[in-house]
Amino acid sequence: MKLARFGRAYMRIGATNYSIPSSDVPISPLFTCGIVLTPFKGQQLPQACFRQEEGVRTCKTVGSKPSAPRPFDVIEGSRRLSVGPRWRGGPMALVVSHQSALEFWRRAPESVVAAALAELRQCGTPQLRVCDLQGGSKPSPVEAQEVANLFPCVFTGNLHVLVGTSAARVRRACIVSHVGAASYPPGSFVRIASGAWVASPELCFVQLSQKLSLARAVELGTELCGRYRKDSRQEKGMATAWPLATPESLACYGEQAKGIYGRKVALKACRYTVPSSRSPMETAAYMLFALPRTYGGRNTSVPQLNERIDIPAEVRPVTNSRYFEADLLWPQQRLIVEYDSKQEHVGSERIARDAVRKNVLTSMGYTVLTLTTRQLFDYGEFCRFARMLESHLGTAPSRGAKDFAPEQRALWETLVARSSLSSQRERAVRQGRSGVWPPSV
Template sequence: MPYAAAAAACAPAEHATPAAARGPTRAPPAPVLQQIVLGVAQITRYARFFDTAISFDLGFLSFLPITSLNNRAYRAISANRLPILLSTTYHEPMEPTLCHTSALEYWRSVRIGQRSFRAIEDTRPLLDEPPRKGSLAEPGPWWLERPLHVLVPHNSVRRASNEAVSHVEGGTLPPRSTLDSMNGFRVCSPELCFVQMATLWNLPKLIELGFELCGAYDLSDNSYRTCAPLTSVEKLTAYANSLDKTHGKRKAIKALRYVANGSASSRETILTMLLTLPYRMGGYGLKQPLLNHRIDLGRRERRIAGKNYLVCDLYWPEAKLDVEYDGGNHEDPEQMLKDSMRRDALVSMGITVLTVTKWQLENGGSMNAIAHTVAEHTGKRLRYVDPDFTRANRQLRRDLLGF
């Protein structure tokens, strides 16, 4: 069946009606269903090249999204056993709840574009009926790495599978800890995911993740793209404090002391962490700046900059100090002119501007000099003690920069 014909035969639905609401439905006549299933199967071959998911509500099949199909249809198509599919009744399987690294991978993959979720108030009934072992092989997010990490309530219902790793969550989770993706699977919220990652990662990497979740940058395709924050420091802190005895809670709360909202890139995050983490963790213990803070310009400064406002990467308002990370092309004449106009406008307002390049960030000696300069402007005297600080600083740089 041609692609266009299959698409025309299936009217797109914003959200398909849950199978539980429809109840079991007997399949229509075999020839009709066979054509539709084959058409959807053909579309599936090309669907992975689209940026957005394609959803259909066929009433009796509920392909959500078509890239995953439902388990019975998928197995029937792959095994060329359409008669079995056509003669049986469809029942929706229990959907898996993604957690830990799978939840994080999912949230990173949907930073760009529109998302539609249904918050789940009470998670416990979902976890008490975990998905069948066979259903773990084909959950909705086909693009995520295997094995998938899924949440279960206790050891007796853990599933041993090459496709999935079970994580036990025996406590009572707060409302809205999981979200229904409306695409055949559920996912732990960014707040719960952060606490879960605290059980897997060391403190610096967890802090870096906090900046990412509360920041405005996307790393899903190894390039920087702006996007809306998934959460905030305030939401993460409130959620962690609301948990009962949960693995990762204490470490998550500790990490959040050093996280700030508003980072615009991973390098801004690293620069902020190097300057502000305490000595024992390898940072310079400086006061945390405001990230990507808006400065409204006066009439004179607007003429200089050609803009009504400017945004400072790392801004200390008491010291009127702006530290800019510049990882771009320094030889671009147009960009050099814009940077000069920007700097002149800020200087006109009494703001000091320091620029940190990619090379300086990656060089330990240069970063030490920058830290002392920032400390001088902010009235902070650095009192770290060697060799302990140097060892901690080198380890922090390895954790964040990889060398």
């Protein structure tokens, strides 16, 4: 296995290289298939083991036998190099699912998530039953605490786990157990430590859709396929990240997920799930415009989110950029909606830059409309903006058409009005016991 680092930390997983910014090191203890972070340059390591030093994982060459003691199970050769940390309490088998799985994908370090996704896409799991992983044993609070300790500040509530049978369910203050389906499609689980598994983003989406409205399911699916994660620990309530799934992977998994609760809503939500959103408010704006009127939207054609628009060479000196990314783009109508969350608090430099951007796009034949936070959060102003957008797109409802104002108001309240209250609650949590596990009863 060749290892390299040139100003950044690199992972090699199977035949795939993943580049991780050096700021991501140290990383959380997840090693699922030959993940190496190393300062060596192009060095060939026939055998390797890991050691932990001041919270940073490095790699060292060993002889015919790994040096002892070592905190990780290492498998030599072409198989997995490491399957995670050893448990203090002996062999365990926990399958993290539902809300806890979503917390893992949202809040775990980006390097950990990248490693888990690489393992999932390359190895994954075949079609199986939960008891094939979990062994039919009852999960214990000690095991749940071990998993929580591996990923500090990730799990903030009761740990949701899958069990193979009804007899394996437990009633504990810190564990919520769910009886698994008869079988799960390939790629449903990924190992995050020795004896611990987590539901894949696709399975997590199906599981959570069971208790979500269609609007909330579309919102979750667009987040999983987007470039952000909701995270109450962050100042803005979100963090920038790479997509966990694609609309196609969600739909493909949903087709195979027969017998899993939530499949029907998940498949319906996949029809309206789009990739590349950069924030919850972009997702909300897209849904408010593009969902059918029966679901509270404005029934515009589906826009492309953060689509790249290349700038002609003769105009590039004006912008100092080779391309722009449009927040919401309707390419056939050459219409762009830019969501500007900072328009009320910008300086002259930002105003000048935005003016140049708008002038360049206008010269290229695009119409640019700006949606501000004030317009989005005031329902009257939002309706006026939506009518202007419908006029540009030619999708305004005809006279005498059924009025869907109640549904549109309800969707706006779900995605926008209540989100501000949610942010206040999240700030209160951050100031209180965020990241504490197990939760107080």
